[in-house]
Amino acid sequence: MIGSAVRDEEVLRLAIDARVGGTFSFFVRRGAEELDHVGTYLEIDRPRRLVFTWHVDKEEDTLSRVTVEITPRDTGCELTLTHEMDAKWAEYASRTEQGWGTMLDVLVRAVGQG
Template sequence: MTKTSKTTLKMNRKFKVPAEKVFAAWTNEEFQKKWMFTMEHTNKIAKSDPRVGGTWEIVDHRGGKDYRAIGEYKLVEPPTKLVFTFKMPQFSDLEDDITVEIHPLDSSCEMIFTQEINVPHEEGWTEEDIEKAHEEWKKETEEGWHYMFLGLKELVETGKITYPTL
């Protein structure tokens, strides 16, 4: 069994739309396939059963490979809170917990995203090695979510995402 530790990534974003719209983007398959772990034109599967015990799945096809993200909903409180697990089984058996809190404001909302990241350790790691790994995992995870949240913002505020030319 691989030894692991946890580190926490927290990100905040504001959206110029009601909380209900952002919540729907997290739970509705049609929205998910446009921004969550994927781009609409590379998406093969987007499934979501947003209820406690329900599951979600995204399969993105890029460079001849399928990238699969899966999880289970642990808490569903529309339109303000969502807690679910996150795992990419092709890379690891480790499962992270993600919490999305959406706070309604006057004519907008603020999203607070928290991911409890499981970091695997290598044999003989020191405390310094673990701390360095935590920072690297947080940085890489934050970068991925940053780009997804740009798409999420564009999607909920304009109804579409203009993907950059790669």
């Protein structure tokens, strides 16, 4: 979930190779800044689990790991997102949590449950 539905940004280019070992690139413009969010798919277990690396191209050593787990429930499902970051990026933890929260809120509205 990227683009204007989530924050004030323009999507310039998307590339997704959704397979284990495949990569993705979400190239966006936020104001005067251009950012490329890139990663590699480590695990794809449809429809229950997705694990990928996450990196912003302009930051050195920002590689982190994101795990999305979906558990069936009587009324639908429960999604758990875990973003593992190196301790040196601890100052970004709150902002990262807020960003994922915003994206998940957009996802909930998109699937008609919000």
